[in-house]
Amino acid sequence: xxxxxxxxxxxxxxxxxxxxxxxxxxxxxxxxxxxxxxxxxxxxxxxxxxxxxxxxxxxxxxxxxxxxxxxxxxxxxxxxxxxxxxxxxxxxxxxxxxxxxxxxxxxxxxxxxxxxxxxxxxxxxxxxxxxxxxxxxxxxxxxxxxxxxxxxxxxxxxxxxxxxxxxxxxxxxxxxxxxxxxxxxxxxxxxxxxxxxxxxxxxxxxxxxxxxxxxxxxxxxxxxxxxxxxxxxxxxxxxxxxxxxxxxxxxxxxxxxxxxxxxxxxxxxxxxxxxxxxxxxxxxxxxxxxxxxxxxxxxxxxxxxxxxxxxxxxxxxxxxxxxxxxxxxxxxxxxxxxxxxxxxxxxxxxxxxxxxxxxxxxxxxxxxxxxxxxxxxxxxxxx
Numbered sequence: 001x002x003x004x005x006x007x008x009x010x011x012x013x014x015x016x017x018x019x020x021x022x023x024x025x026x027x028x029x030x031x032x033x034x035x036x037x038x039x040x041x042x043x044x045x046x047x048x049x050x051x052x053x054x055x056x057x058x059x060x061x062x063x064x065x066x067x068x069x070x071x072x073x074x075x076x077x078x079x080x081x082x083x084x085x086x087x088x089x090x091x092x093x094x095x096x097x098x099x100x101x102x103x104x105x106x107x108x109x110x111x112x113x114x115x116x117x118x119x120x121x122x123x124x125x126x127x128x129x130x131x132x133x134x135x136x137x138x139x140x141x142x143x144x145x146x147x148x149x150x151x152x153x154x155x156x157x158x159x160x161x162x163x164x165x166x167x168x169x170x171x172x173x174x175x176x177x178x179x180x181x182x183x184x185x186x187x188x189x190x191x192x193x194x195x196x197x198x199x200x201x202x203x204x205x206x207x208x209x210x211x212x213x214x215x216x217x218x219x220x221x222x223x224x225x226x227x228x229x230x231x232x233x234x235x236x237x238x239x240x241x242x243x244x245x246x247x248x249x250x251x252x253x254x255x256x257x258x259x260x261x262x263x264x265x266x267x268x269x270x271x272x273x274x275x276x277x278x279x280x281x282x283x284x285x286x287x288x289x290x291x292x293x294x295x296x297x298x299x300x301x302x303x304x305x306x307x308x309x310x311x312x313x314x315x316x317x318x319x320x321x322x323x324x325x326x327x328x329x330x331x332x333x334x335x336x337x338x339x340x341x342x343x344x345x346x347x348x349x350x351x352x353x354x355x356x357x358x359x360x361x362x363x364x365x366x367x368x369x370x371x372x373x374x375x376x377x378x379x380x381x382x383x
Contacts, residue, residue, distance in 0.1 A: 001030040001375060004088055006081065006104070007096040008037045008069070009050040011243075012267065013211055014292045015096050015122050016053055021190045024060040025368035030375070033063040035084050037077060037099070039070070069099070077103055078112075085113055092375055095119040095157070102149065105156035116158040116378050121167055121177075123289030124150075130214040133287030134170040134310065141174055151176050159378050161185050161371070163290040166310035181381070183374055186314070187290050188367025194355045195276055195301025199344045203234040204279040204337065207302075209271055209293045212243030217284035217307070219252055223330035224282075226256045228337060235337065237262045238278065240271055275300035280340055284325075284333060288312050294322070295362055298354040303347045305336045315362070319346070321354040 005023060009016055019034065026032045034057055038050035054064045065084050069077040081103055085093065093115050095101050100119075107113045123129060125146050132140065141147045154160070159181040162168040168184050171177040208221050221237060228235045239249070239262070246264065253262045268274055275281060281297035283306040291312045297304040298321070306312040308324035316322035323339070326332035340347045 001092070001372075001379070002033070002088065002090045003030060003092050003094055003375065004033050004035060004085060004090045005094045005096065006035045006037070006100040008039070008099045009053055010039050011211070012049045012053075014290065015120075016049065017292055018120075018122075018187060019096065020053060020056055021188065021364055022367065022371070023057060023062050025188070025190065025364045026371060027061060029368065029372050033065070033084075033088060033090075035065045035067065035081065037067050037069045037080075039068070072099055072102060078107060081107060082112055085115065090115060091379060093117045097122070098125075098150075098153075101153050101157065105153040108156045116382055118159045118161060118375070118378060119154075119157055120161045120163065121171060122163055123167060124170065126213060126215070129287055133215065134166050134289075136170055136173045138174065147174075147176070154180075159374070161374060163187060164288075164311035164314055166287075166314070167289050181378060183370075185367060185370045185374070186362060187292055187295065188364035189292075189295040189299060189358055189362050190364040191295075191299040191355075191358050194352075195299075197301060197348050197351055200279045200303065200340050200347050202341065203236075204341055205277070206235055206237045206280050206282055206337065207240060207275055207278040208237065208282045208284065209240045209275065209296055210283070210285075211241050212239075212245040212249055214245055214248075215286050216245075217286045218245065218249050220284040220307075220328065220330045220333060221282050222249070222252050222256055222258065222262055224284075224333040224337065225258055225262055227330060227334040229258070229261065231334070231338070233338065233341070235261065237282075238265060238274070239263065240265050240268050240274060242267045271296065272300060275302060278302055280305060280337060282306070282333065283312060285309070285312060286328070291315060295358060297322075298358040298362075301351050301355065303340050303350045304354065305333055305340075315357070320350070321357045322350055 023032050057064050067080045095104050104117045162184050210216050225237050281302050281304045288311050294315045304322035307327045309327050318324040323336045
């Protein structure tokens with residue numbers, strides 16, 4: 001079996017991280033190529049994320065094609081897809097993110113390609129999720145052209161992999177996916193050996209990894225830091241990632257008088273290493289399509305605190321492999337931090353169970369096997 005994956009890369013997020021781990025794992029069982037599109041804003045501009053991902057995939061034996069695009073209506077992108085498919089001898093195409101989905105739907109609609117098309121659905125658009133999470137509010141959905149474009153697109157694709165139960169529920173209840181072949185396949189993670197356990201320090205260093213988006217809930221981590229300060233806890237908070245909320249987050253830090261305790265590090269290449277140097281990882285997201293940063297915390301060997309909200313609560317079992325704080329409560333986060341500082345037995349138990357969850361439930365081998373089996377089902381249905 002030979003499969004072409006297509007993705008647009010303009011930053012380094014969950015879908016991009018998935019590609020780096022999934023494709024090499026799949027390539028052990030079938031032949032996998034990757035077509036990466038990056039947006040060329042001006043002549044000679046470079047997309048460092050796209051170039052980095054392409055290089056890293058090539059290092060792992062993946063054939064990568066790199067192309068630029070200018071807009072959703074870019075005919076050159078359609079031509080590039082047709083050319084790569086025409087030359088590649090593929091059995092199936094796997095799409096990631098909105099633009100490749102739409103391009104492939106156009107090509108299928110015009111009968112320009114005849115291969116089955118699978119897409120992995122990572123979530124809905126950020127503007128909606130920032131306001132409503134993955135709650136289905138049809139009155140709001142029906143006002144947006146994005147909804148109708150998505151529905152038109154998905155009617156022309158063959159099958160869907162959804163990364164969590166909450167994502168599956170949203171797309172089914174909203175009517176965006178109906179009777180076509182679909183399956184929930186949780187992310188896997190290519191982790192290494194367990195990190196030796198280290199007790200939480202008396203002056204704990206906390207981390208929030210991930211893109212700077214409103215839905216990531218950084219404000220609750222900052223507010224929790226203020227509460228810890230008033231209680232005499234000499235904690236620091238390190239925020240790793242970048243995004244459109246950086247200015248607002250900086251303002252919140254300044255207004256809270258926490259510039260000496262909360263630090264914005266921006267995007268870092270060595271996130272895994274940075275997390276191992278922390279004491280506790282916070283994921284105060286208001287909603288997640290899945291939450292790969294949770295698996296990052298599991299792999300780093302540090303205890304995790306997250307809100308009891310989807311989809312993080314599909315991964316984290318309270319007091320087993322992490323702590324689930326009361327949703328939208330900075331006080332609950334602060335209480336969980338203090339608990340981990342004073343209960344080393346609990347912290348060590350959480351870390352050990354988290355690694356076991358990573359090894360058994362969220363292994364990359366399990367995920368690659370699920371993907372390959374899904375591909376085979378799609379191809380069998382067309383034969």
